[in-house]
Amino acid sequence: MDMPRLLIVDDDTSFCMLLQGFLKRKGFDADTAHDYEKASQSLAKNSYDLVLTDYRLPDGTGIDVLKESKKLAPSTVVILITAYSDIRVAVEAVKLGAFEYVTKPVNSDELFHVIKEGLKKRETQEKKTKEPVQNGRKFLVGNSEESKRTEEHIRIVAPTDISVLIIGDSGTGKEYVARRIHELSKRKKAPFVAVDCGALHPDIAASELFGHVKGSFTGAVNDKTGHFEAVGEGTIFLDEIGNLSYDVQMKLLRAIQERMGRKVGGNSEFPIKARIIAATNENLKQAVDEGRFREDLYHRLNEFTLTLAPLHERDGDLMMFAAFFLEDAVAEFGKSIIGFDDEVQRIFTQYDWPGNLREMRNVIRRAVLLCKQEKINREVLPEEIYRNNSVKSQPENAQPVNDLKEIKNISEKEAILQALEKTRYNKTKTAKLLGIDRKTLYNKLHLYDIEL
Numbered sequence: 302m303d304m305p306r307l308l309i310v311d312d313d314t315s316f317c318m319l320l321q322g323f324l325k326r327k328g329f330d331a332d333t334a335h336d337y338e339k340a341s342q343s344l345a346k347n348s349y350d351l352v353l354t355d356y357r358l359p360d361g362t363g364i365d366v367l368k369e370s371k372k373l374a375p376s377t378v379v380i381l382i383t384a385y386s387d388i389r390v391a392v393e394a395v396k397l398g399a400f401e402y403v404t405k406p407v408n409s410d411e412l413f414h415v416i417k418e419g420l421k422k423r424e425t426q427e428k429k430t431k432e433p434v435q436n437g438r439k440f441l442v443g444n445s446e447e448s449k450r451t452e453e454h455i456r457i458v459a460p461t462d463i464s465v466l467i468i469g470d471s472g473t474g475k476e477y478v479a480r481r482i483h484e485l486s487k488r489k490k491a492p493f494v495a496v497d498c499g500a501l502h503p504d505i506a507a508s509e510l511f512g513h514v515k516g517s518f519t520g521a522v523n524d525k526t527g528h529f530e531a532v533g534e535g536t537i538f539l540d541e542i543g544n545l546s547y548d549v550q551m552k553l554l555r556a557i558q559e560r561m562g563r564k565v566g567g568n569s570e571f572p573i574k575a576r577i578i579a580a581t582n583e584n585l586k587q588a589v590d591e592g593r594f595r596e597d598l599y600h601r602l603n604e605f606t607l608t609l610a611p612l613h614e615r616d617g618d619l620m621m622f623a624a625f626f627l628e629d630a631v632a633e634f635g636k637s638i639i640g641f642d643d644e645v646q647r648i649f650t651q652y653d654w655p656g657n658l659r660e661m662r663n664v665i666r667r668a669v670l671l672c673k674q675e676k677i678n679r680e681v682l683p684e685e686i687y688r689n690n691s692v693k694s695q696p697e698n699a700q701p702v703n704d705l706k707e708i709k710n711i712s713e714k715e716a717i718l719q720a721l722e723k724t725r726y727n728k729t730k731t732a733k734l735l736g737i738d739r740k741t742l743y744n745k746l747h748l749y750d751i752e753l
């Protein structure tokens with residue numbers, strides 16, 4: 302790749318300058334813009350490989366920059382910089398096609414790493430190569446009942462040609478599941494192409510997917526091959542399928558049913574050989590009821606559905622994934638961290654992880670970069686993930702308890718409270734987790750005055 306060209310959008314001029322200097326030293330060419338208006342002008346005039354935008358801008362938001370960039374140059378990678386308090390916005394941005402988000406205060410190593418990953422994704426997408434972004438990371442099956450069931454279903458459906466619909470909140474691992482299906486299928490040597498339909502501007506969605514012929518609309522200066530044709534006998538993963546217009550949904554239905562496609566403005570048809578995997582994080586049934594999604598396409602896609610539960614509902618997965626992301630980050634950044642301290646484990650089990658696995662991976666990566674001790678401690682976590690939680694730490698002036706019976710009672714009560722939090726106050730699950738029956742649990746809740 303030539304020297305990558307970046308646009309930094311942030312109203313903090315000194316931060317922009319610092320970042321610009323840092324990126325130049327790393328071999329990037331970086332422009333800056335201090336508000337949305339200037340950013341749109343730069344996007345219209347120049348062609349960027351990557352846009353790095355702050356969320357809060359004087360005349361708009363990073364989401365506006367993201368939308369504008371996706372409209373003008375869909376393959377430009379966009380990374381959002383946000384405060385942790387805006388984490389839900391970051392999750393939303395990813396749904397809208399942002400490649401990743403980075404939280405403040407910005408750590409230069411972390412940012413550089415994300416930029417490199419983003420550019421790698423762009424490069425592989427441009428070449429339509431076989432392996433866009435697995436980044437050498439392995440697929441972790443997970444220990445929860447939900448994860449085990451998902452794995453079982455993946456193995457059942459992978460060898461077939463059935464279209465699959467993956468449902469799950471942002472960051473639950475839908476793309477990872479789609480890749481796994483591809484890798485376990487007979488198509489594994491052919492390309493896997495992920496298309497983020499949420500990021501496709503409605504005006505160009507059909508042409509991106511099916512291609513167009515020269516002159517079919519203003520701007521169609523050459524013939525274009527769409528993803529369906531380019532992927533050949535591989536797998537096409539359509540993320541955020543609910544975002545496609547009715548018109549494109551119709552074309553997709555034909556692609557699935559008749560296995561034929563037609564370029565925008567073209568007369569002839571081409572055969573569609575790809576396997577289709579779609580994903581959504583919205584309730585498509587509701588979209589059908591509201592007339593936003595075609596019922597026939599819904600039923601077609603719904604033939605085989607995989608539902609991925611939110612991370613906080615997957616008992617048994619949380620600390621397993623945390624350990625996995627830790628190991629990954631430790632290897633990547635060459636640190637010698639051996640685990641999480643008890644408080645962090647507690648925080649992790651109490652937090653609800655709205656951004657699911659993606660958020661957890663990012664929190665851990667940053668913690669690894671910042672941590673100077675053997676174990677990850679609370680100080681290197683974003684405050685937001687424990688501030689509103691009732692994480693109970695021992696007060697500093699607490700009297701030591703020496704009475705053995707008292708110690709047993711305290712730890713038993715603590716264990717029950719922790720189990721309750723872990724199961725989100727589900728008593729059946731809590732009893733199971735503690736290895737006691739429900740009646741014993743009720744007796745103990747009464748004994749320790751735990752009100753639910």
Ligand SMILES: Nc1ncnc2c1ncn2[C@@H]1O[C@H](COP(=O)(O)OP(=O)(O)OP(=O)(O)O)[C@@H](O)[C@H]1O
Nearest residue numbers: 395439440441471472473474475476477658659662
């Ligand atoms: N099974 C898995 N094993 C290892 N890592 C995983 C797994 N699933 C997800 N991850 C991690 O979580 C991140 C988010 O996963 P993925 O992109 O598949 O989620 P998604 O549901 O497609 O998100 P979105 O809807 O926002 O696009 C991945 O980059 C990866 O680091």
